Amino acid sequence: MVHYARAARFPMKEKDLVRLCRGIVGKEHATDALEDRICHGCDATREQALPDLVVRPGCAEEVGAILSLANERRVPVYPRGAGSGLTGGALPLRGGILLDTSRLNRIISIDPADSTAVVEAGVVLGEFQAAVERRGLFYPPDPASSDFCTIGGNLAECAGGLHCVKYGVTRDYVLSAEAVLPCGDIIHTGSGTLKSVVGYDIGRLLIGSEGTLCVFTRATLRLIPLPECVRTMLASFRTVADGVRAAVRIASGPVLPRTLEIMDELTIRCIRAYKPFGLPAGAAAVLLAESDGPPAAAAAGIARMAEACRAEGAIEVETPSDKAEADLLWEVRRAASPALYSLSPRKINEDVCVPRSRLPSLFEGVAGIAARGGIAVACFGHAGDGNIHVNALYDAADPDERSRAERGIEEVFRLVLDLGGSISGEHGIGTAKARFLSWEVGGREIALMRAIKRLLDPNDILNPGKIFPDEPRISADERGSSRILP
Amino acid sequence: MDEVRRELERCTRCGKCRAVCPTFLVTRRETDVARGRIALFESILRGEAAATDRAGEILMGCYRCARCMDVCPSGVRVDMIVQAARELLARRRGLGPAARLVFRGILPRRRLYDRMIALARVAQAVLPSRSAQPVRHLPLIYGGRRSVPRLARRPALRTLPEIIKGKGEIKISLFLGCMLNYVYPEIAASIMRVLDMHGVDIILPKTQVCCGTPVLASGDAAAARALARRNAAALEADKVDAVVFGCASCALTVARDYPRLLDRPGALPDKVFDITEFIDRFLGYSNLPIDETVTYHDPCHLRWGRGVTGPPREVLRRSSDYVEMERAGDCCGLGGSFSLTHYDVSCALGEAKVESIRSSGAAVVATACPGCILQLQDQLARAGLGVPVVHAVQVYEMSYLRGRAGHEYVPFDSRARSGRSSRF
Known part of the structure; x- marks a missing residue:
């Protein structure tokens, strides 16, 4: 879908906006050239919107000055890291300023003694991880986009990934953050120490706020020792139910896996068609698990996991001790996404999360929804977290198929909520899921969220149109009101 | 164009090209990566943006290295898209008069091309060398900033023999390309000697012209087609088992773009071998590694x-x-x-x-x-x-x-003097 038509272009009453922005960031870092605006108007949702300006600040003070100017002129501002988000967080839906953080790309310091690092928001996650790993340290959050996504975007979306089952998500690694509020003020959350309970935990509020409350410019991140050894296991099952039960059994101990990924039958079929990996015939589910630690511990861990799989009726379990062979097993998982694309160029990729013990009901329920709706649904993802990527495949040229896929996904959301789950484990709400916010979050809680947004961003200039459906225009009355809850 | 539209449609905008694109990794700008370029080209096709100077900068700023295609989860043919974009730009904006002259006037005409290079060589000789290495400025094109090697006194196509008879087991056509012909004739000669040492039947068609890589890069499909036709005629005049290249860019253009330019899925692309592929596949390894x-x-x-x-x-x-x-x-x-x-x-x-x-x-x-x-x-x-x-x-x-120490190889140029080679 193209937003050009419906995105009311920001009325450029003030022609001097480009000039003012250039005054702040330098001539070459702010532009209103149509071609540049088009290039910056997309993200991984494949939606396209058009900002009025693209501004590339080089430091927090410049971000502050831009926001202060925008707030004064009531111009929307959209922070954008790598534009790798899957829910539209970086889309400049209402025109205004697209704030590209790519120039904030310095790793300021890596401190092995304190196991912390200070980085700017535009640093690419993969480049940062490589830098800390060279010093024997580990920064575990690893979304699939780690080769190109930015740390700032990770904070804004509270990125997860494969390692979360053992190591947690982005918010668990942010000790302190430098952020710019919509009014242009620069704040620092937390203290940078491993423990701190002084005042409200503003960091936790801002992390995962999808660029609606602040623009992150810098973070102090917690690092842990790089595990000495990683062992890998691939187990195949005759039925999805067997695989899911094995996953639940592995995740409940006694050894917490470093990763625990599951792939369902359709995913496996796509992978096979894409590239034959020698997956056993008749496999309807595959589990890929890792155990890490000192070599003996990693080996013992993987042996326990293999045992759990056999106990649940695995048809084949591989536990290579050779790193090259283990990498080959990961090729299977890495092929999942391209393999699905080769079957169907379009998919609705949801990332629901349920309590782990409910995974069997989730897979069963999704299979029923797919069968009833006549939709191809491929499920794979982070079984250890109960966080499953439900991919409804459709042909973009067939509007009927698309609407069936959309209806199917709605049913999946209802199922997930019935199971006590969450409609988004990792990707966030953005624009893609705004209309489902109230399915999961209660009226009072939404009102509180809106009130917080209003408090920090009374003019609704920062990433408007995200998270909340149809953000109502805020009247001067409301802004002046001290009443937070309705 | 339908094929191009299909490729455009397949890009999901995931942004993975940002991880590997050489231009992006230097500038870190969305305008310098496949995703941005694709978004812009789509907008131009929809009529939302025009073929402006800025659009030209963005779409001409791609290295055409195909690196993004290696990581693209959807396997989008970015090379095809960029090529189509450039051809569209060339059609809408026209080529500069200099480019037109070179692509359509000089490149297809070997003798004129030789003369232009000889002129450039004279100009080059006037300027002093920057370093001890045999590199010199090429002021005409390079604005004096970049060092390039001295242009060859005599192009390889003028000095190397057209036909070398071998053992009659395997017969190849050799394609040199402009760089080997005018800048590095010693590499062209080395390729020919290596093939000759192994008794390969070699044809070096003297009617070969520029493969068309720079012409395609500028979006001049018509001029590229004319070059492709001449080269196809030159390379296919004799029945050969392989066409050997010493230049990776020429080989890619012939293998990838010639079917479209010649409008036939030819046997020619299937016969493309890089010289290292050819050595590895057909020549065995009767050599002794050097101590470097x-x-x-x-x-x-x-x-x-x-x-x-x-x-x-x-x-x-x-x-x-x-x-x-x-x-x-x-x-x-x-x-x-x-x-x-x-x-x-x-x-x-x-x-x-x-x-x-x-x-x-x-x-x-x-x-x-x-x-x-x-x-x-x-x-x-x-x-x-x-x-x-x-x-x-x-x-x-x-x-x-x-x-082969002790079994001295007599290079074809010495043999030529003793009358063993047919044409030289």
């Missing part, structure tokens, strides 16, 4: 364009004390005329490559594309690192001669 540490740089058009990584390494491993360099597959930064218009980006990439070469500790760096050789020589000279840059075939030739 040699490292290898992957030309983008060989590795990312045609997926060839093994044969050049195998040839070098069997011919020398081979060491792999870090990030061997990263672009050297030349990208044809890109390095003229974006010398700063070109140098940033070149400097990273020089670091890889330095830390490999190798005494010699080999590659398989004269364009890369040109860039590496310039960048190593800038960095003051005295590592010679050679074509992999030259390393193979040295090792072959070493393996």
Whole structure:
């Protein structure tokens, strides 16, 4: 879908906006050239919107000055890291300023003694991880986009990934953050120490706020020792139910896996068609698990996991001790996404999360929804977290198929909520899921969220149109009101 | 165009190209990566944006290295999209008069081309050399900033024999391309000697012209088609088993673009062999490795364009004390005329490559594309690192001669003097 038509272009009453922005960031870092605006108007949702300006600040003070100017002129501002988000967080839906953080790309310091690092928001996650790993340290959050996504975007979306089952998500690694509020003020959350309970935990509020409350410019991140050894296991099952039960059994101990990924039958079929990996015939589910630690511990861990799989009726379990062979097993998982694309160029990729013990009901329920709706649904993802990527495949040229896929996904959301789950484990709400916010979050809680947004961003200039459906225009009355809850 | 639209549709905008795109990794701008370029081209096709100067800058700013295609989860043919975009730009904006003259007037005419190069050589001789290496400024084109080797006194196509009779087992056509012909004739000669040493029947068609790479890069499909037709006629005049290339870019253009340009899925593309592929596949290894540490740089058009990584390494491993360099597959930064218009980006990439070469500790760096050789020589000279840059075939030739000590190989040019070669 193209937003050009419906995105009311920001009325450029003030022609001097480009000039003012250039005054702040330098001539070459702010532009209103149509071609540049088009290039910056997309993200991984494949939606396209058009900002009025693209501004590339080089430091927090410049971000502050831009926001202060925008707030004064009531111009929307959209922070954008790598534009790798899957829910539209970086889309400049209402025109205004697209704030590209790519120039904030310095790793300021890596401190092995304190196991912390200070980085700017535009640093690419993969480049940062490589830098800390060279010093024997580990920064575990690893979304699939780690080769190109930015740390700032990770904070804004509270990125997860494969390692979360053992190591947690982005918010668990942010000790302190430098952020710019919509009014242009620069704040620092937390203290940078491993423990701190002084005042409200503003960091936790801002992390995962999808660029609606602040623009992150810098973070102090917690690092842990790089595990000495990683062992890998691939187990195949005759039925999805067997695989899911094995996953639940592995995740409940006694050894917490470093990763625990599951792939369902359709995913496996796509992978096979894409590239034959020698997956056993008749496999309807595959589990890929890792155990890490000192070599003996990693080996013992993987042996326990293999045992759990056999106990649940695995048809084949591989536990290579050779790193090259283990990498080959990961090729299977890495092929999942391209393999699905080769079957169907379009998919609705949801990332629901349920309590782990409910995974069997989730897979069963999704299979029923797919069968009833006549939709191809491929499920794979982070079984250890109960966080499953439900991919409804459709042909973009067939509007009927698309609407069936959309209806199917709605049913999946209802199922997930019935199971006590969450409609988004990792990707966030953005624009893609705004209309489902109230399915999961209660009226009072939404009102509180809106009130917080209003408090920090009374003019609704920062990433408007995200998270909340149809953000109502805020009247001067409301802004002046001290009443937070309705 | 339908095919191009299908490819455009397949891009999901995931942004993964940002992880590998050489221009993006230098500038970190969305305008310098496949995703941004694709978004812009789509907008132009929809009529929302025009073929402006800025659009030209963005769409001409791609190295066409095909690296993004290697990581793209959807397997989008970015090369095809960029090509279509440039052809559209060329149609809507027209080519400059200089480009028109070169593409349509000079490149198809061998004698005129030879004369222009001879003129450029005279101009080049007037300026002093920047370094001890045999590199000189080429003021006409390069604005005096970049060092390039001295243009050859006599083009390879004028000095090398057209036909060398071999053992009658395998017969090939040799395609040189402009760089080997005018800048590195010694590499062309080395390729010919290596083939001759093994008794390959060689035809070097003298009617071959520029393969069309720079012409396509500028979006002039009509001129590229004219060149493709001449080359197809030249290379297919005799029935050969393979067409051998010493230039990765020429080989990619013939293998990838000629079917479309000639409007037939020809036998020609199937016969394309890089010289290292040909050695590895057909010539056996009767050589004795030389005692030099040699490292290898992957030309983008060989590795990312045609997926060839093994044969050049195998040839070098069997011919020398081979060491792999870090990030061997990263672009050297030349990208044809890109390095003229974006010398700063070109140098940033070149400097990273020089670091890889330095830390490999190798005494010699080999590659398989004269364009890369040109860039590496310039960048190593800038960095003051005295590592010679050679074509992999030259390393193979040295090792072959070493393996034949006592059984002296008589090069075809000496044989020619003693009347053994038919035409010279």
